[in-house]
Amino acid sequence: MPEETTESSRPTLEAVAARAGVSRATVSRVVNGGAGVRQPLVDRVREAVEELGYVPNQAARSLVTRRQGAVAVIIAEPEFRIFSDPFFEQQVRGISRELTARDTQLVLLWVEGPGDHGRIARYLDGGHVDGALAFSLHSDDRLPALIARSRVPAVFGGRPAASGPAVPYVDCDNRGGARDAVRHLVSLGRERIAHLAGPRDQTSALDRIAGYHDVLVDADPELLCQGDFTRESGARAMAELLDRRPDVDAVFASNDLMAAGALRTLRERGVRVPEDIAVVGFDDMESVVRETDPALTTVRQDIEGMGRLMVRLLMRLLDGAADAATASVITETRLVRRASA
Amino acid sequence: MPEETTESSRPTLEAVAARAGVSRATVSRVVNGGAGVRQPLVDRVREAVEELGYVPNQAARSLVTRRQGAVAVIIAEPEFRIFSDPFFEQQVRGISRELTARDTQLVLLWVEGPGDHGRIARYLDGGHVDGALAFSLHSDDRLPALIARSRVPAVFGGRPAASGPAVPYVDCDNRGGARDAVRHLVSLGRERIAHLAGPRDQTSALDRIAGYHDVLVDADPELLCQGDFTRESGARAMAELLDRRPDVDAVFASNDLMAAGALRTLRERGVRVPEDIAVVGFDDMESVVRETDPALTTVRQDIEGMGRLMVRLLMRLLDGAADAATASVITETRLVRRASA
Incomplete structure (x- = not known):
């Protein structure tokens, strides 16, 4: 009677080799990455491994590869x-x-x-x-x-x-991406372009601020607002900006979540986007941009x-x-x- | 000049002992759990560990505790x-x-x-x-x-x-919780109580079905609907149930997400909750129940x-x-x- 695989007896390398009809050395090579083994043999060994529920011995494997995997x-x-x-x-x-x-x-x-x-x-x-x-x-x-x-x-x-x-x-090229965003707003003829900045303890936010200043060397400090990458901070910064500088005609937000928050404030205040104020985000985060109204212009990074x-x-x-x-x-x-x- | 802690030189057990004014053995005991060390000494050692950025040697630690932590x-x-x-x-x-x-x-x-x-x-x-x-x-x-x-x-x-x-x-006591939910609906005088069941390959869903049948031994099979614990499956099962059995007067859903989906369907169909159909969920999942309208009666498990x-x-x-x-x-x-x- 053939031996059954029970919980306490693991299938062995030999059993896999017999099932796949290959040598133990071939099984070992496949289990450790398959270098130098022809694809049909690799496939047969992998099928046998799956059928038998074979688990390679990690200690032996580490000795060969010097890796924990x-x-x-x-x-x-x-x-x-x-x-x-x-x-x-x-x-x-x-x-x-x-x-x-x-x-x-x-x-x-x-x-x-x-x-x-x-x-x-x-x-x-x-x-x-x-x-x-x-x-x-x-x-x-x-x-x-x-x-x-x-x-x-x-x-x-x-x-x-x-x-x-x-x-x-x-x-990603945070500074270059920010420059592209601001240059785009300049090319649309916008003249009072604000930046909703991200948290100052993160280099991505600092680089995007630097990109904004690369294009707008003499930007009015009143147009620079602080947020923390959350939607709520974008909504709040936009409200403060509108109170302080109602003449603003464009906003570059440091990420999409803050841009979405800013759009919410603008809608609540009855400000038209992009007619009155154009908005650009950063990230192109799918779950955020598919819900914004109007659809968000943004700087895409491949997260x-x-x-x-x-x-x-x-x-x-x-x-x-x-x-x-x-x-x-x-x-x-x-x-x-x-x-x- | 005192030696600076650099990236390549780790602070030693001796340095921690000196800073805390205790013996090396005391530091070692605190680092390995603190058994038998008085609290004021534990606190002093922990402060010194934090100030110096001391990291115990894991290999030595494992030898003592036989644990990886x-x-x-x-x-x-x-x-x-x-x-x-x-x-x-x-x-x-x-x-x-x-x-x-x-x-x-x-x-x-x-x-x-x-x-x-x-x-x-x-x-x-x-x-x-x-x-x-x-x-x-x-x-x-x-x-x-x-x-x-x-x-x-x-x-x-x-x-x-x-x-x-x-x-x-x-x-949790899935079966007992389900019984409580169904008994509550019975006590309200409901007579055609449906169950929106969860996936049949999970014991929690099967136990809740069993609890439903414990109370309603002769439940009409038409009142048992299949879902998969998602909100969408609850909405769909509720719609099918209304089409098949418009006389249903109560629903016990296998989890809160399915109950929330059912409530959406009922609202869309103009069915009043609880007047026309009473609804009970399972879980008391905070992020789900705080948004349902009306507020969801449910079986709480302490997740x-x-x-x-x-x-x-x-x-x-x-x-x-x-x-x-x-x-x-x-x-x-x-x-x-x-x-x-």
């Missing part, structure tokens, strides 16, 4: 923001797909507060992951320094503040694609095919013209 | 559902707070599809976590068997299907509390203070009466 994604935001901000979902989606394609396990960690830093550093020190991807960093954040000390190779999403250690990152790039850059660092000091990637942005400007 | 949370749903279903956010919030209170790192993993199972099993086999918490399981899910084989202690959120291995779980209980049960298993075969916890539910019934 796992990468940490560290988000420097509390749990409630991770689950409510579509930016994280899009970026994590890109990371997840790219890691899955490399059969690498994504483990997600987040930071509720500074009290979590020591524990995250210990986790990284424990050798549980081959690398780390970290994002949503603020200028006073100790996380980049902790990660640098842990010696786990890491790639950051968004340029960390200059005060921290030099680390490889993936970011999911940037997540994928973070993984590829990390893998190149792990393979020694890239140098951390020079590996950072800046992606292009693109103005997407819709009805609001 | 990390627990995996595994959600058997694709990433887009994790980020859009408030149930996960509430349960993960409870888990996160309880783990943080025990200085244990939460690592979140999810399952996009069956192709991810082998990789997750390898990760668990790798010894990276002390235990696992798994939830949103479906009856055909291989995950409980994979986790059982990995020998990582695990607690499940929601009772796994009977076909799988016996594993400890935390669940965040169940997350905390999962952690406590896992820790008892790890400490050998509980037996996996008998450790499962069933929490009580409570009918919350509002305007809809």
